[in-house]
Amino acid sequence: MTTVPTSRERPTLLDVARTAGVSPATASRVLNGFHQVRPETRRQVEKAMAELGYARRRSTRDTEPERTGSIAFIVCEEGTRVFSDPFFARVLWGASRELAPTGMQLVLLMLRSPQDYQTAAVRYLRGGSVDGALLVSMHGRYPIDLEDVSVPVVFCGCPIGPDAEKLCYVDADNRGGAERAVRYLINSGRRVIATIAGPGDMAVGVDRLAGYRAALLDAGLFDPRLISYGDFGQSSGDHAVQLLLDRRPDVDAIFCASDLMAAGALRALRRHGRRVPQDIAVVGFDDSPIARQTEPQLTTVRQPIEEMGGLMVRELLTLIQTPAPHRRRAVLDTQLVVRESA
Numbered sequence: 173m174t175t176v177p178t179s180r181e182r183p184t185l186l187d188v189a190r191t192a193g194v195s196p197a198t199a200s201r202v203l204n205g206f207h208q209v210r211p212e213t214r215r216q217v218e219k220a221m222a223e224l225g226y227a228r229r230r231s232t233r234d235t236e237p238e239r240t241g242s243i244a245f246i247v248c249e250e251g252t253r254v255f256s257d258p259f260f261a262r263v264l265w266g267a268s269r270e271l272a273p274t275g276m277q278l279v280l281l282m283l284r285s286p287q288d289y290q291t292a293a294v295r296y297l298r299g300g301s302v303d304g305a306l307l308v309s310m311h312g313r314y315p316i317d318l319e320d321v322s323v324p325v326v327f328c329g330c331p332i333g334p335d336a337e338k339l340c341y342v343d344a345d346n347r348g349g350a351e352r353a354v355r356y357l358i359n360s361g362r363r364v365i366a367t368i369a370g371p372g373d374m375a376v377g378v379d380r381l382a383g384y385r386a387a388l389l390d391a392g393l394f395d396p397r398l399i400s401y402g403d404f405g406q407s408s409g410d411h412a413v414q415l416l417l418d419r420r421p422d423v424d425a426i427f428c429a430s431d432l433m434a435a436g437a438l439r440a441l442r443r444h445g446r447r448v449p450q451d452i453a454v455v456g457f458d459d460s461p462i463a464r465q466t467e468p469q470l471t472t473v474r475q476p477i478e479e480m481g482g483l484m485v486r487e488l489l490t491l492i493q494t495p496a497p498h499r500r501r502a503v504l505d506t507q508l509v510v511r512e513s514a
Contacts (some may be wrong), residue, residue, distance in 0.1 A: 184226075194216065241276050242301065243303055245267060247281070267482065270483075303492050304492050326340045332375050345503055350380040354387035368400050409430075468511070471513045
């Protein structure tokens with residue numbers, strides 16, 4: 173049975189939450205206009221507010237929500253991966269550069285497993301320590317229930333799942349970039365084109381594999397035995413090449429879903445006595461600093477990583493300042509950079 177305050181009492185936000193059958197945090201999100209609330213839940217809260225005659229009390233000094241002056245940069249990867257893969261440093265640098273003129277702080281939070289999204293991340297974001305969050309390197313489907321947090325969130329890359337189109341994210345054209353790279357290999361005369369794909373539980377891995385497959389299907393050259401998988405790290409590229417050569421010794425090109433995996437592939441090919449690009453062409457993805465340090469220098473797909481970090485911050489600041497429904501989905505162009513490896 174719901175307890176309704178008497179006429180002599182002014183109803184509180186807690187009263188509204190109890191009447192609506194929701195948590196105080198959810199009632200607060202409805203009151204502050206955050207869009208990460210289901211329509212049915214919003215209607216319940218608004219109905220409770222009307223029934224109780226709830227009116228938000230504001231003093232002359234309390235005209236805006238209190239701000240912490242900080243936003244979280246949340247990464248779900250092992251620390252060794254975060255500090256060895258230049259992608260994370262570049263997107264963090266882009267975000268920091270964009271945030272610097274505002275005087276706000278950027279707080280780095282590293283999570284070890286996807287399960288931590290629903291525990292450590294939610295607990296942290298509900299704690300009132302930050303005004304919003306940037307989520308990077310998401311694994312799995314719909315990695316965090318945004319109704320569990322009371323701050324706006326922007327994703328780096330499109331999350332996997334049916335609700336992805338309801339979220340705010342910034343991404344690169346991963347599928348288009350991969351397809352362009354593979355078509356370049358086909359037009360260069362390569363016919364047995366393998367790939368070292370990224371993780372299947374990340375949209376970036378799924379999209380780059382889809383671009384590879386589309387180009388080869390269109391040319392009538394697709395063979396599922398030419399697909400191997402890695403984790404975007406260098407060692408996984410080395411290991412994948414050995415598997416590919418065992419399956420198809422006649423492979424004459426490899427499209428790698430990251431530059432680090434491409435660097436590992438080059439190392440394995442040297443060990444097997446395969447010349448690049450004479451025997452096997454190699455193409456990476458990212459255009460990270462390592463692409464210009466390999467021997468030979470790496471042909472790769474450039475994605476605007478620093479620009480993605482900056483745009484994520486701009487989108488998040490918009491959500492913080494105007495917590496109205498805002499579901500911008502930005503996809504930035506990629507570019508093929510031809511060097512010596514293909």
